[in-house]
Amino acid sequence: MSASRPPAQPASAAPSSASPAPPPSRATTTAALSASPRRWLSLAALTLSVLIVGLDGTIINVALPTLAGDLHADSAQLQWIGGGYLLALSVAMLPVGLLGDRYGHKRLLLCGMALFGLASLGGAFAASPGTVIVARAVLGLGAATIMPLSMAILPRVFAKEELPKAIAVWTAATALGMPVGPLVGGWLLDHFRWGSVFLFNVPVTVLALAAGLWLLPSDARRTERAGAVPFDGVGAVLSALGITALVYGTILIPRDGWTGPAVLAALGSAAVLLTGFVLHERRHPHPIVDLGLFADRRFLWGTLIAVFVNFAVMGILFVVPQYLQAVLGHDSFATGIRVLPLIGGLMAAATASESLVPRIGARAAVTLGMAVLAGGALLGATTDGADGYAFTALWLSLTGLGFGLAVVPATSLVMGSLAGGSTGRGTSLLETVQQLGGVLGVAGLGSLLGYGYLARLRTGGLPGQAADTARDSVSGADEVARRLHDTGLAASAHDAFVHGMNLVLTACGIISLLAAVLAAVYLPGRPAASRKVARGGPQDAESTAQGMKAQDAA
Numbered sequence: 326m327s328a329s330r331p332p333a334q335p336a337s338a339a340p341s342s343a344s345p346a347p348p349p350s351r352a353t354t355t356a357a358l359s360a361s362p363r364r365w366l367s368l369a370a371l372t373l374s375v376l377i378v379g380l381d382g383t384i385i386n387v388a389l390p391t392l393a394g395d396l397h398a399d400s401a402q403l404q405w406i407g408g409g410y411l412l413a414l415s416v417a418m419l420p421v422g423l424l425g426d427r428y429g430h431k432r433l434l435l436c437g438m439a440l441f442g443l444a445s446l447g448g449a450f451a452a453s454p455g456t457v458i459v460a461r462a463v464l465g466l467g468a469a470t471i472m473p474l475s476m477a478i479l480p481r482v483f484a485k486e487e488l489p490k491a492i493a494v495w496t497a498a499t500a501l502g503m504p505v506g507p508l509v510g511g512w513l514l515d516h517f518r519w520g521s522v523f524l525f526n527v528p529v530t531v532l533a534l535a536a537g538l539w540l541l542p543s544d545a546r547r548t549e550r551a552g553a554v555p556f557d558g559v560g561a562v563l564s565a566l567g568i569t570a571l572v573y574g575t576i577l578i579p580r581d582g583w584t585g586p587a588v589l590a591a592l593g594s595a596a597v598l599l600t601g602f603v604l605h606e607r608r609h610p611h612p613i614v615d616l617g618l619f620a621d622r623r624f625l626w627g628t629l630i631a632v633f634v635n636f637a638v639m640g641i642l643f644v645v646p647q648y649l650q651a652v653l654g655h656d657s658f659a660t661g662i663r664v665l666p667l668i669g670g671l672m673a674a675a676t677a678s679e680s681l682v683p684r685i686g687a688r689a690a691v692t693l694g695m696a697v698l699a700g701g702a703l704l705g706a707t708t709d710g711a712d713g714y715a716f717t718a719l720w721l722s723l724t725g726l727g728f729g730l731a732v733v734p735a736t737s738l739v740m741g742s743l744a745g746g747s748t749g750r751g752t753s754l755l756e757t758v759q760q761l762g763g764v765l766g767v768a769g770l771g772s773l774l775g776y777g778y779l780a781r782l783r784t785g786g787l788p789g790q791a792a793d794t795a796r797d798s799v800s801g802a803d804e805v806a807r808r809l810h811d812t813g814l815a816a817s818a819h820d821a822f823v824h825g826m827n828l829v830l831t832a833c834g835i836i837s838l839l840a841a842v843l844a845a846v847y848l849p850g851r852p853a854a855s856r857k858v859a860r861g862g863p864q865d866a867e868s869t870a871q872g873m874k875a876q877d878a879a
Contacts, residue, residue, distance in 0.1 A: 363540060364482050364483060364487075366536070366540050367478075367482045367540040367541055367542075368479075368482065368483075368491055368494060368495070369536065369540075370533055370536035370537045370540050370541060371475045371478060371479070371482075371495060371537075371541075372494055372495055372497075372498035373498075373529065373532065373533040373536065374434070374438055374471050374475055374530075374533040374537070375471060375472060375475055375495060375498050375499045375502070376498040376499070376501060376502050376529075377441070377502070377526055377529045377530060377533065378441070378467075378468045378471050378472060378499070378502065379498065379499050379500070379501060379502015379503050379505075379506065380502040380505060380506045380509060380525075380526075381410075381441075381445075381464060381468070381502075381506070381526060382410070382468070382502065382503065382506065383502070383503050383506030383507055383510075384506035384507065384509055384510040384522050384525070385406060385407065385410075385461070385506075385510070385522060386407070386506070386507060386510070387507045387510035387511050387514060387522075387657050388510055388514060388519050388522045389403050389406065389407075391514060391519040392406065392454070392457065392519055395518075395519055396451075396452075396453060396454050396457065397454075398454035398457075399454075402454040402455075402458065403454075404576065405458050406454070406457055406458055406461050407461070408572075408573075408576045409458045409459075409461045409462040409465065410461040410462060410464055410465040410468075411465065411572060411576070411764065412462070412465065412569060412572050412573065412576075413461075413462045413463070413464075413465030413466050413469065414465040414466075414468050414469045414472075414760065415469075415568050415571075415572050415757070415760050415761060415764065416469075416564075416565045416568050416569055416572075417465070417466050417469035417470070418469045418472065418473055418753050418756055418757045418760065419561075419564050419568075419613055419614060419753055419754070419757050420561050420564075420613055420753075421433065421437075421469055421470050421473060421474065421749070421753055422473050422474075422477070422614075422749035422750040422751070422752060422753025422754065423556075423557075423613050423614075423749065423750050423753070424749075425473070425474045425477060425749035425753075426747055426748070426749040426750055428544075429544030430474045430477050430478050430481075430544060430748070430749055431478065431537070431541045431542065431543065431544050432544055433470055433474055434470065434471060434474040434475060434478065434537065434541070435534060435537055435538060436470065437466075437467045437468075437469075437470025437471045437474065438467070438471060438530055438533055438534045438537060439530075439534060440463065440466060440467040440470070441464060441467030441468065441471065441526065441530050442467075442526065442527055442530035442531060442534065443463075444460050444461075444463035444464045444466075444467060445460075445464065445523045445524065445525075445526035445527050445530065446523070446524070446527050447459075447460045447463070447523075448460030448461065448464070448520070448523035449520040449521070449523035449524040449527070450520060451520070451523075460523065472499075472756050473749065473752040473753040473755075473756045473757075474749060474752070475495070476492075476495065476740075476752040476755075476756070477748040477749045477751075477752045478541060478542070479491050479492065479495065479740070480740055480743075480748060481542050482541075482542060485741075488737060488740060489678060489679065489682060489733055489734065489737045490675065490679055492733055492736050492737055492740065493671075493672075493674075493675030493678065493679075493729065493733045494675065496671070496675075496729070496732055496733060496736065497668060497671050497672055497675060497729075500638070500667070500668060500671060500728070501668050503642050505661050505665075506661075507646065507657045507660060507661050508657065508658050508660070508661025508662060509522075509525065509661075510522050510657065511656060511657030511658045511661070512658055513525060515658075555611055556611075557606075557609050557611055557612055557613045559605060559609075560602060560605050560606055560609060560612055560613045560614075561613060563598055563599075563601055563602035563605060564599075564602050564613065564614075566594075566598050567594075567595050567597075567598030567599035567601075567602055568595075568599075568757075568761065570591045570592070570594040570595035570598060571591070571592065571595035571599070571761060571764070571765075572761075572764055573591050574587075574588050574590075574591030574592040574595060575764050575765060575767075575768040577591065578768045578771070578772065579768075579771060579775075582772075583772065603616065613750070614750060614753075614754050615747060615750050615751070615754075618742065618743075618751055618754065621742045622847065622848070622849050623738040623739065623741055623742040623848075623849055624738075624739050624742040624743075624751070626735075626738075626843070626844070626847045626848050626849075627735045627736065627737075627738035627739040627742070627848070628739055628754075628755050628758055628759075629840075629843070630691055630695070630731060630732075630735040630840055630843070630844055630848070631732060631735050631736060631739070631755065631758075631759055632758055632759055632762040633695070633836055633837065633839070633840035633843075634695070634698070634728060634731050634732045634735070634837075634840070635759045635762055635763045635766070636762055636763065636766035636833070636836055637698055637702060637724075637728075637833040637834075637836055637837050638667075638698075638724070638728055639763040639766055639767050639770075640766060640767065640770040640829055640830075640832070640833045641667070641702065641705075641721075641724055641830070641833060642664070642667075643767050643770060643771065643774075643829070644770070644774060644825075644826045644829050644830070645664060645717070645721065645826075646660050646661075646664060647799070647822070647826075648708075648717075648822065648823070648826055649663050649664070649714075649717070650800075651799040651800050651803060651818075651819070651822060652710070652799070652819045652822055652823060653713075653714060663714060663717070663718070664721065666718045666721040666722040666725060667721045667722070667724060667725035667728070668725060669722060669725060670721070670722040670723065670724065670725020670726035670727075670728065670729065671725040671726070671728050671729040672729070673725075673726055673729070674694070674725070674726045674727070674728065674729025674730045674733070675729050675733055677729075677730070678690060678729065678730060678733050678734060681730075682733075682734050682737075687734040687735070687737065687738055687848060687849075688844060688845065688848040688849065690730055690731075690734045691730070691731050691734050691735050691841075691844040691848060692841050692844045692845040692848075693730055693731075694726075694727045694728070694729070694730025694731030694732070694734075695727065695731045695837050695838070695840045695841035695844055696727070696837075696838070696841045697723060697724075697726055697727030697730060698723075698724055698726075698727025698728055698730075698731060698837045699727070699833075699834045699835075699837035699838040699841060700723060700727070700834075701720045701721070701722075701723030701724035701725075701726070701727055702720070702724055702830045702831075702833040702834035702837060703830070703831065703834035704719070704720040704723065705717070705720040705721075705724070705827075705830045706827040706828075706830035706831040706834060707827070708823055708826065708827060708830075709823070710816075710819055710820050710823050727837070731840075731844075735844075736755075738848070738849070739751070739755055740752075770829045770832060770833075773825070773828050773829055773832060774822075774825040774826065774828070774829050775825065776825070776828070777821070777824045777825030777826075777827070777828040777829075778799065778818075778821045778822055778824070778825040779796060779821070780821070780824070780825075781817070781820055781821035781824045781825075782795065782796060782802070782817055782818060782821040783813075783814075783817040783821075784796060784814070784817075787805070787809075787811075787814070791805045791808075791809065795814060795818060799818045799819065799821070799822040802814060802815065802817075802818030803815055803818060806818070
């Protein structure tokens with residue numbers, strides 16, 4: 326998958342001293358930047374952009390009650406304020422990678438940042454629920470550009486030895502935004518109007534845009550126009566319709582259940598459309614996605630492991646904030662602070678993996694990480710209603726540690742399988758598969774949480790409407806209990822929620838154990854060259870290259 330070496334110029338064709346020097350190639354620019362301290366500032370610009378995307382994905386949740394009151398938004402409109410963002414993000418990610426490869430990763434990334442900032446500005450001064458929904462959808466388009474292309478630029482900034490560290494920092498920034506979003510949103514709403522949750526993005530986006538313009542490496546010069554290669558319009562339409570149907574179906578699941586007619590129709594349509602998309606891409610001479618990437622074990626199993634990790638972590642971040650707020654009684658700000666041990670474990674793992682992976686190999690590191698993640702989730706599944714926050718902090722730290730140990734080397738394997746000219750398509754495919762896996766995972770785990778909650782909740786003796794409100798959510802049960810001064814209902818709701826949470830964490834643990842087994846069996850092993858280097862033995866460049874070839878062949 327590596328690019329072929331251009332033929333050598335004959336001596337007579339060498340430019341004279343009076344001729345202007347040729348522009349530096351991408352390889353030359355990358356080598357120069359990877360040896361410069363400026364690369365860490367470039368990483369800061371990239372992580373700032375994905376941090377603001379992570380924040381925006383969850384910050385809006387705490388503003389929904391305020392939007393309902395100030396803009397008179399009904400429940401369907403509130404649902405689409407979140408769903409519109411998710412839909413646009415999922416649909417746009419695949420074609421963005423191809424466009425980035427053709428027209429320049431930096432160029433499109435900066436356009437995505439600018440779009441994100443403008444949509445945030447529009448959302449801050451929206452005067453109706455419909456305008457907010459449109460602003461959120463445009464924010465999703467900007468996020469779909471930022472996420473894969475910021476990752477695609479990492480190999481151009483960092484040498485192979487430092488790339489895992491850069492991936493770890495980038496991953497931590499994406500994960501940090503999810504729990505910190507409600508924290509920031511809660512603080513803003515305590516001091517300013519609801520538009521501040523949008524306006525907050527604007528100065529951060531401007532800073533990231535300025536840093537990207539100054540610090541990120543320039544896009545390589547192309548000898549032919551990108552427009553000369555036809556764009557796969559049919560593939561783009563099939564993928565957009567298929568992903569739209571899939572995401573729309575999962576959005577309906579909390580309301581209609583898995584067997585609702587609309588859900589079955591949407592998910593069935595998604596299966597047909599996405600199957601047609603795959604068949605079309607296999608025949609098209611210039612496809613949107615390179616399905617041949619899955620023939621490389623590093624990409625295939627690295628991507629699948631990343632999906633498993635995302636599934637487990639999204640499940641944990643789905644239930645833990647609700648537990649901290651509804652059962653332990655913390656507000657949004659305190660909840661955001663108390664989820665940070667997961668990020669602390671991730672950063673500790675990132676530091677440890679820098680020395681651990683060269684010694685034991687990516688396969689062993691990923692297997693160990695998934696086992697630790699499973700252990701943390703299964704430990705959390707033993708939570709009792711009387712347990713305090715200290716126990717939660719313990720198992721959250723373990724899950725964060727496993728998260729980092731697994732996802733950093735798995736992502737590094739994926740990045741190592743991508744050729745320089747197709748990193749955008751590769752990272753878009755990785756991010757899209759992770760995103761859709763997370764969407765389906767949260768839908769499935771949400772249903773499991775609801776099942777466990779209803780199985781333990783006791784609503785006998787309550788009026789019909791009060792019982793329905795209590796069965797709807799634990800926060801609804803708390804509201805009914807406060808109104809009726811029913812301490813028994815509150816205790817029953819808290820116990821029922823903890824039961825449902827433990828079922829979700831058990832599922833996350835089992836999925837992580839399965840991923841650990843798959844990693845141990847199918848991830849490519851460590852070549853002999855790497856083992857000698859880890860022991861400090863002599864190793865020249867030629868034998869190292871032979872070892873990497875042997876790894877690829879395995």
